[in-house]
Amino acid sequence: MATLRARQKEDRRKRIVSSAKTLFREKGYEKTTIENIAEAAGVSGVTVHNYYGTKAGVLLALVVENDAALIARLDETLPSEDVDLIELVIGFAHTVMDHAIKNLDKEIWRQVIAAVTTEAGTRLSEAYSRLDQQLAYALIKKIEAAQAKGSIPEKVDPVHLGKALFHLQNARFIQFISSDAMSRKEIETRLRNDMTALFSVCIG
Incomplete structure (x- = not known):
């Protein structure tokens, strides 16, 4: 106690x-x-x-606290059966963007990204990095579940694939918050195009 x-x-x-x-x-x-x-x-x-420590440290603490709820939400809402990888990542990105904007506006998210750099090496920055890893593993778990059901070939490494797809959507998330004019729908379209192009090369 x-x-x-x-x-x-x-x-x-x-x-x-x-x-x-x-x-x-x-x-x-x-x-x-x-x-x-x-x-x-x-x-x-x-x-x-x-x-x-600093105002940036308070900001990172705020994000870490809010994103704990995001991880639970992703686990509950993302499908793990009959998974289409493109739709899985689009759903992941949609949930992340929706959660982000409901909690903080884009201007503040830009400060978050800056704080990750200025506070590099601190306890809070490391906590933010661990949170990113947890978010990636929320995606990896769904890929592993789909692979266990035969939806994804056994030769695919779910950890490497999940991390690669997470980093791709994370790059689009940064693009989303970098522009006040950029909509979630536009980001989802761009992300869909990214993955369609990549997967067509792999299949080809």
């Missing part, structure tokens, strides 16, 4: 992340300060700094 001190610490973390999410959406990332977050969370600026 968690001690009172541990519960209080976790409560402060949750308040900081929740307050940051609200402020980022209302004021924008650039106009939000550590002091704003601390005041909204009812803690000191020193506490925010001690927990997360």
Whole structure:
């Protein structure tokens, strides 16, 4: 059982992340300060700094927390029988983009990508990287299940294939957040074209 001190610490973390999410959406990332977050969370600026180091660190913590729910959603919604690989990846990308925009806008997601670079090597950046790996494995699990049912040839390595397809959709996700004018439908069309071209070469 968690001690009172541990519960209080976790409560402060949750308040900081929740307050940051609200402020980022209302004021924008650039106009939000550590002091704003601390005041909204009812803690000191020193506490925010001690927990997360920088504003970018708070942002990465927010993404890590939100994406834990995304992994569960992917596991529940993606098919594992009679899988068409193209439709599987399109469904994966659709869910990722839908989840991302429901939680943070594109401007803030651009800051997330920047934070991954500026916070490289930190505990939170490593947590973000582990999260990416978990997202990839959500796709890999579906490929493995399809392979077990005979939908995908045994000679295919599901881990390598899943990671390759994850990185492909991740590149399109970055393109999606890089432009306010880019729609999910357009990204899905481009991703479908990517995979159709690649698979036609492999089959040919």
